[in-house]
Amino acid sequence: MIRLGKQTIKLNNPPTIVNTASIVGPKESEGPLAKYFDQCLEDEFWGEKTWEKAESKIIKETVNSVISKSGIPSNDINFCFAGDLLNQCISSSFGLRELNIPFFGIFGACSTFVEGLCLASVFLDSGAANNILCATSSHFCSAEKQFRFPLELGNQRPPTAQWTVTGSGAVVVSKVGTGPYITHITPGKIVDMGIKDANNMGAAMAPAALDTLITHLNDTQRKPSYYDAIITGDLGHIGKEILIELAESKGFNIKNIYNDCGVLIFDKNSQDTHSGGSGCACIGTVFSGYFFKQLKNRKLNRILLIATGALTNATSSQQGESIPSIAHAVAIEN
Amino acid sequence: MIRLGKQTIKLNNPPTIVNTASIVGPKESEGPLAKYFDQCLEDEFWGEKTWEKAESKIIKETVNSVISKSGIPSNDINFCFAGDLLNQCISSSFGLRELNIPFFGIFGACSTFVEGLCLASVFLDSGAANNILCATSSHFCSAEKQFRFPLELGNQRPPTAQWTVTGSGAVVVSKVGTGPYITHITPGKIVDMGIKDANNMGAAMAPAALDTLITHLNDTQRKPSYYDAIITGDLGHIGKEILIELAESKGFNIKNIYNDCGVLIFDKNSQDTHSGGSGCACIGTVFSGYFFKQLKNRKLNRILLIATGALTNATSSQQGESIPSIAHAVAIEN
Numbered sequence: 001m002i003r004l005g006k007q008t009i010k011l012n013n014p015p016t017i018v019n020t021a022s023i024v025g026p027k028e029s030e031g032p033l034a035k036y037f038d039q040c041l042e043d044e045f046w047g048e049k050t051w052e053k054a055e056s057k058i059i060k061e062t063v064n065s066v067i068s069k070s071g072i073p074s075n076d077i078n079f080c081f082a083g084d085l086l087n088q089c090i091s092s093s094f095g096l097r098e099l100n101i102p103f104f105g106i107f108g109a110c111s112t113f114v115e116g117l118c119l120a121s122v123f124l125d126s127g128a129a130n131n132i133l134c135a136t137s138s139h140f141c142s143a144e145k146q147f148r149f150p151l152e153l154g155n156q157r158p159p160t161a162q163w164t165v166t167g168s169g170a171v172v173v174s175k176v177g178t179g180p181y182i183t184h185i186t187p188g189k190i191v192d193m194g195i196k197d198a199n200n201m202g203a204a205m206a207p208a209a210l211d212t213l214i215t216h217l218n219d220t221q222r223k224p225s226y227y228d229a230i231i232t233g234d235l236g237h238i239g240k241e242i243l244i245e246l247a248e249s250k251g252f253n254i255k256n257i258y259n260d261c262g263v264l265i266f267d268k269n270s271q272d273t274h275s276g277g278s279g280c281a282c283i284g285t286v287f288s289g290y291f292f293k294q295l296k297n298r299k300l301n302r303i304l305l306i307a308t309g310a311l312t313n314a315t316s317s318q319q320g321e322s323i324p325s326i327a328h329a330v331a332i333e334n
Numbered sequence: 335m336i337r338l339g340k341q342t343i344k345l346n347n348p349p350t351i352v353n354t355a356s357i358v359g360p361k362e363s364e365g366p367l368a369k370y371f372d373q374c375l376e377d378e379f380w381g382e383k384t385w386e387k388a389e390s391k392i393i394k395e396t397v398n399s400v401i402s403k404s405g406i407p408s409n410d411i412n413f414c415f416a417g418d419l420l421n422q423c424i425s426s427s428f429g430l431r432e433l434n435i436p437f438f439g440i441f442g443a444c445s446t447f448v449e450g451l452c453l454a455s456v457f458l459d460s461g462a463a464n465n466i467l468c469a470t471s472s473h474f475c476s477a478e479k480q481f482r483f484p485l486e487l488g489n490q491r492p493p494t495a496q497w498t499v500t501g502s503g504a505v506v507v508s509k510v511g512t513g514p515y516i517t518h519i520t521p522g523k524i525v526d527m528g529i530k531d532a533n534n535m536g537a538a539m540a541p542a543a544l545d546t547l548i549t550h551l552n553d554t555q556r557k558p559s560y561y562d563a564i565i566t567g568d569l570g571h572i573g574k575e576i577l578i579e580l581a582e583s584k585g586f587n588i589k590n591i592y593n594d595c596g597v598l599i600f601d602k603n604s605q606d607t608h609s610g611g612s613g614c615a616c617i618g619t620v621f622s623g624y625f626f627k628q629l630k631n632r633k634l635n636r637i638l639l640i641a642t643g644a645l646t647n648a649t650s651s652q653q654g655e656s657i658p659s660i661a662h663a664v665a666i667e668n
Contacts, residue, residue: 001460001461001462003412003461003462003463007436050653053653078337079521085422086649087421087422087648087649088419088421088441088443088646088647089441089645090649090655093524093645093658093660094645094650096524097524097526097658099524102341102522103522103523103660104440104452104453105441105443105449106439106440107422107439107440107441108438109422115439119438119453122456122462123456125460126456126459126461127335128335128337129337146421187436187437187438188437189433189434189436189437190427190430190431190433190437192431311422311424311427311428311431311439312422312424312427313421313422313424315386315421315424316386319384319386319387321428324427324428324431326437326439
């Protein structure tokens with residue numbers, strides 16, 4: 001592989017995304033992308049006694065589905081990269097404990113999905129692996145309970161708040177295949193602009209997305225128009241507008257080709273989701289459900305996928321800390 | 335690199351551990367390894383208002399120290415792999431937010447230190463990076479508060495309980511150098527034998543250590559006696575005895591060359607630490623402080639370092655779940 005500029009790696013043998021799977025909760029099942037997901041759940045429990053157990057079941061079944069769809073025997077999948085939002089990433093460790101595949105736990109908050117794709121790409125291009133599984137999950141109820149307030153309180157949510165996506169997205173990536181290919185990775189740096197409002201994650205994460213976007217464009221000497229679409233993970237409506245403005249101030253006009261998975265997954269007018277979707281599963285399900293199919297059908301041929309994460313927790317918010325953020329990018333091309 | 339057997343990778347261009355740094359808390363400063371650590375703190379707060387902020391400061395200063403000791407400009411360090419035990423790994427993200435190095439957050443509980451070394455090795459051997467920083471931390475007070483009971487309660491701890499190490503260990507690993515070299519990595523699978531006692535982590539993690547140890551030996555066709563020392567991260571006194579017995583039942587006698595960092599870091603008789611040390615920083619500080627110097631001085635020339643992690647949280651314990659565990663191994667040789 002070749003190091004380009006400050007922090008981009010160009011893959012000599014770009015790995016192929018072989019297949020994807022996605023399962024979503026009831027709210028996502030009523031959104032504009034519902035028809036693209038593999039499975040839509042009718043309630044947040046899926047027969048389990050707790051939201052945490054439900055989330056583990058969702059990632060487990062999504063992973064079983066993607067392995068099956070990939071046609072690759074699970075014995076031939078060399079590593080799994082997975083993580084989630086629950087404390088100590090228990091959705092992944094409990095959901096995938098019977099998987100019997102060497103496991104790297106990763107934590108990038110909502111950037112986890114693309115963090116996994118970055119790591120997998122290096123492992124595949126280098127010959128360390130032939131096939132790798134990447135997965136992530138989130139759950140509205142387990143996330144609200146853990147990061148903000150008990151749902152039973154019925155707290156009012158401010159207009160800047162986002163709605164954590166219930167669901168899981170998983171992909172199998174292979175050393176050889178017919179594409180779509182991961183051609184470049186741009187892992188991000190931690191960026192902290194001092195935003196302290198845990199109900200305004202979009203504003204906290206937009207500067208990290210900007211940093212990774214501009215670094216990627218500079219490193220690769222590409223213009224935004226090289227891509228058919230530039231997609232962020234979960235900046236939501238507010239963060240999306242901020243990123244467009246920030247990019248413009250740096251001389252990059254992305255308005256016509258840029259969108260955010262948190263904006264796409266819910267209908268702002270009818271679903272009462274305020275600033276839009278968020279959570280590890282936001283980009284996980286929207287990429288796995290929607291964008292992967294657009295790439296396979298050649299409706300899109302070159303996308304830049306930028307997952308954004310807020311590296312904060314409930315204790316740090318209570319202790320008055322700001323919200324460090326990060327964004328990881330992969331270029332995916334036919 | 336070459337894939338060996340089930341899950342081991344042999345590195346074609348084994349990366350060099352250039353230097354290490356370690357900072358420990360007051361309890362560790364009274365233990366048998368005190369003289370090997372770079373800095374011994376006099377109290378658990380180090381001038382900060384909370385234990386979480388103190389832990390962030392410890393990892394930050396340890397990382398600053400190892401970069402300085404490595405002699406490599408931080409601009410030339412391509413990636414950082416770091417994680418810790420705090421919810422959403424905030425010790426790492428807050429401590430390292432000013433680092434300005436592309437950042438991969440990882441979570442393997444107490445296996446995080448060696449998980450980072452595994453990932454770094456693949457990145458370095460493949461040419462994806464020239465220099466990588468790996469770091470981890472833990473803190474007795476922040477961990478007890480988060481995983482078990484408020485310290486102010488003064489709860490009695492059972493004899494099987496371990497004492498989370500306060501401290502941080504960090505290393506800089508480079509593509510070229512004069513050793514000690516990481517020659518092989520054996521990333522682990524999740525193993526869950528049904529242990530549910532959050533005060534007996536050693537018993538929960540020993541089967542994962544066994545699985546990775548035996549897989550490594552089979553994959554490399556090595557006998558335990560190939561190594562001058564086989565070292566686990568934090569099985570403690572009870573887990574260590576279990577691993578010796580389990581290994582013997584599988585036909586491997588490791589008794590004379592095997593030890594555990596949780597056993598080494600505290601004096602069982604005088605320090606009231608029950609089954610021994612634990613936490614991400616247990617293997618992090620003991621490797622960085624003690625074993626690295628033994629390798630540099632050629633008192634040891636071949637070690638197998640196996641970090642063990644319990645992939646559980648406070649909620650899963652309360653929900654009656656067992657403790658999935660994992661162990662990652664690296665062979666380090668002169």
